[in-house]
Amino acid sequence: MAVWALGINHTTAPLDMRGRFAFAIDQIAPTLEALRHNLQGRLARQPEAAILSTCNRTEIYCAGPDYGIEPTLEWLAQSGGVPPALLRSHAYALQGGMAARHAFRVASGLDSMVLGEAQILGQLKDAVRVADEAGALGTTLNQMFQRSFAVAKEVRSATEIGAHSISMAAAAVRLAGQLFEDLGRIRVLFVGAGEMIELAATHFAAKNPAHIAVANRTLERGEKLALRFGAEVMRLADLPARLHEFDAVISSTASTLPIIGLGAVERAVKARKHRPIFMVDLAVPRDIEPEVKALEDVYLYTVDDLAHVVQTGQAQREAAVAQAEAIIDAGVQNFLHWMDQRGTVPLIRQLNAQADEWRALEIARARKLLARGEDVDAVLEALSRGLTQKMLHGAMAELHAVDAATRERASTAIEHFFLRKER
Incomplete structure (x- = not known):
C-alpha cells in the first residue's frame, strides 16, 4: 500500500x-x-x-x-x-x-x-x-x-x-498591549464565533476590557459565545455602521470573501477622529481587505504578521x-x-484456515473411532500422526522433487522453518 x-x-x-x-x-x-x-x-x-x-x-x-x-x-x-x-x-x-x-x-x-x-x-x-x-x-x-x-x-x-508556546491569540493580545496603554479601557469586537475567536476572546477577556462585542452571521451561536464573556451580541450586517465604536477588531470567519472592506474602515477611522484601530485578521481566506493595512491610524495584522511574535521562547x-x-x-x-x-496477512489467514481444516478432519475421525469403542491411546496416536503427515506432506513432496535446484531451495527453507533449535 x-x-x-x-x-x-x-x-x-x-x-x-x-x-x-x-x-x-x-x-x-x-x-x-x-x-x-x-x-x-x-x-x-x-x-x-x-x-x-x-x-x-x-x-x-x-x-x-x-x-x-x-x-x-x-x-x-x-x-x-x-x-x-x-x-x-x-x-x-x-x-x-x-x-x-x-x-x-x-x-x-x-x-x-x-x-x-x-x-x-x-x-x-x-x-x-x-x-x-x-x-x-x-x-x-x-x-x-x-x-x-x-x-x-x-x-x-x-x-x-x-x-x-505563545498562541496566536496570546500574540494578538501582546501586540494590542504595545498599541494601547491600558487594555482595560478599550472596546473589543470579535467577528465570528468559531474556535479561533473563542480562544482570542478568552485571552482578551483576561485583560478586563471596557466592553466586548461579538458579531456573527448566526445570531444564536454569537449569543452563546457572548454569554460566556458577558459580551454584547450583534448581527454581522450591523458591523459597517458600528465599526467605529471599537478600538480592537479580531476577525476569523469561514467566509470565502472579505467581510470588512476598505470603505467601511475608512469611514470608521473618520468617525473616530483618527484614534487608532487595532485589527487582527486570523482568517484564511482573508476577512479584512488587505488594502486596509495602508490606512493611517489602522494597525492590521494577519496570521503571517504574527509569526515573529510567536517565536518567542523557541x-x-x-x-x-x-x-x-x-x-x-x-x-x-x-x-x-x-x-x-x-503484506503477509492474507498468507497468515490462508495458513490458519488450512490448519483449522486439517484439525477439524482429524478430530472428526478421532470422534468416530472413539464412538466405535477404539482404544483412547490408539486414537490419540492416530490423530497426532494424521496431523503431522498433513503438515509435512508439502515439504516432503518438495524434497522428493526431480529438479535438483528445487530440492536445494526446499532443503534450505525446511531447515529454517522446521529444524530451528530453541535458543
Missing part, C-alpha cells in the same frame, strides 16, 4: 495562496468525494483520503495501491484555479515514511507556526473524523492517524515542547524538539513495520 501527502503551509506559500485552497469543515466531505472520484480514473481504484485545512496549511493525505502525487497535485491546482506549475512551486509532496513522519510532526505541533501548539491536534482529529464519516478513510490512513495522535500525546507528556525548546523528534521517529518506524507486515 502506498501512502502520500501533498500540501502547502505557512512556510511554503503566502497567505493569499493558502486562501485559494482553504476548505471550511462542511466542505471537506464533498471535496473528498470529488478528489477520490477524480483519482479513481488515474489509479487502479479510489484511494483512501483525508484533507486537513487550517489557517496555516492545507494538506491532502492519501493511501492506495500506487502513488498518485502528480494527479493529486493537478486536481488541487484545478480546485484552487491556479496552474499546476504555480502550485508545485509552493507545495511539498511526500511519500511512504516521509509522509507518515510529516503527519506525526503536524499532530505533535512541530510543524506549526507556533511551535508545540496544541490546537492543531484537535483540527487534525476533526479532519480524520470528517474523512471517516464520509467513508474516505480506510485501514491504512486510520492506523497512521491514530498512531500520530498517540505520538502527539507522548510528545506533550514526555517533553516540554509546549511549555513556552530557543528554550531546542532540547524538547530533539526529544520530540526521537519519539516521532520511533512512532514512524512502528507504523512502517505495521505496513510491511500487512
